[in-house]
Amino acid sequence: MSGESYHAFAHVYDLLMEDIPYREYAEWVRKVSGPAEGKTLLDIGCGTGTLTEQFAREGFRVTGIDLSGDMLSVAKERFEEAGLEGMFFEQPMQEMEGHTGYDLAVIAIDSLNYVTDAREVAAVFRHVFGALHPGGRLLFDVHSPYKMTELFLDGPFTADLEDVSYIWHTYPGEEPLSVESEISFFLRRQDGLYVRKEEFHLQRTFTPDTYIRLLEESGFAVRSVTADWTGEPPAENSERIFFHAVK
Known part of the structure; x- marks a missing residue:
């Protein structure tokens, strides 16, 4: 990270x-x-x-x-x-x-x-x-290895809350038992408009x-x-x- x-x-x-x-x-x-x-x-x-x-x-x-x-x-x-x-x-x-x-x-x-x-x-x-x-x-x-190779790949995962939403895509990583995640956040501003932010995460077990x-x-x-x-x-x-x- x-x-x-x-x-x-x-x-x-x-x-x-x-x-x-x-x-x-x-x-x-x-x-x-x-x-x-x-x-x-x-x-x-x-x-x-x-x-x-x-x-x-x-x-x-x-x-x-x-x-x-x-x-x-x-x-x-x-x-x-x-x-x-x-x-x-x-x-x-x-x-x-x-x-x-x-x-x-x-x-x-x-x-x-x-x-x-x-x-x-x-x-x-x-x-x-x-x-x-x-x-x-x-x-x-x-x-667990099971979570990395099976559950994480069932996405995309989403959440839609009052002030923030996200879309979370996860893909197999290059290394064994690893995943790469791309996360798009939509943050609500005071004027009601949304700002988009991007994150990249790498995890391995x-x-x-x-x-x-x-x-x-x-x-x-x-x-x-x-x-x-x-x-x-x-x-x-x-x-x-x-x-x-x-x-």
Whole structure:
């Protein structure tokens, strides 16, 4: 994902992502981590800070990292309006630096799928390993191979809301288990006219075995691999796969 990706998306992202199960995600993190009070949490690929805010409200001391300065501007505004404390840094997750002493790291809502080279995924894991305390936990999710090769190609996907609409075309990418998305946004202006914006996104996933290997090579012990909020191992038609690893 380039630095320009999500530029137009940032200010309408929350409207279009209302169906994302943020509450379930926070509950999963809380179940794994135990009581939040006083613990430090690194939210990697934090976007507009919706989930980061939930973590902060639960008592985590939060730091957010994202590639998009536009997304982080929304996240900072969100925290200021809510009177919450949090630090935010504009960094690619595969190049993040200067972070140490965290109890928990989260890469939520398939953010890791924007890292499309296995060597860079390994770099993410190495950086996270260095950022955690001994015993610290990494929690993340990714799209399943089934979702990349089947469900994403059922488009186009559309949404028509009061102030924004989009058409989302997705095509097979050049690399295995990758997709390329072209997104046309139509943003309603105050005068009632619409402005059209274009985005291009590239996402890629890897098999669960590949993620496990890269985690273990980075020093992590993998505690669980589950799918679709079930707590059960992934099946052939699972859509979202969750990983819990410990330093």
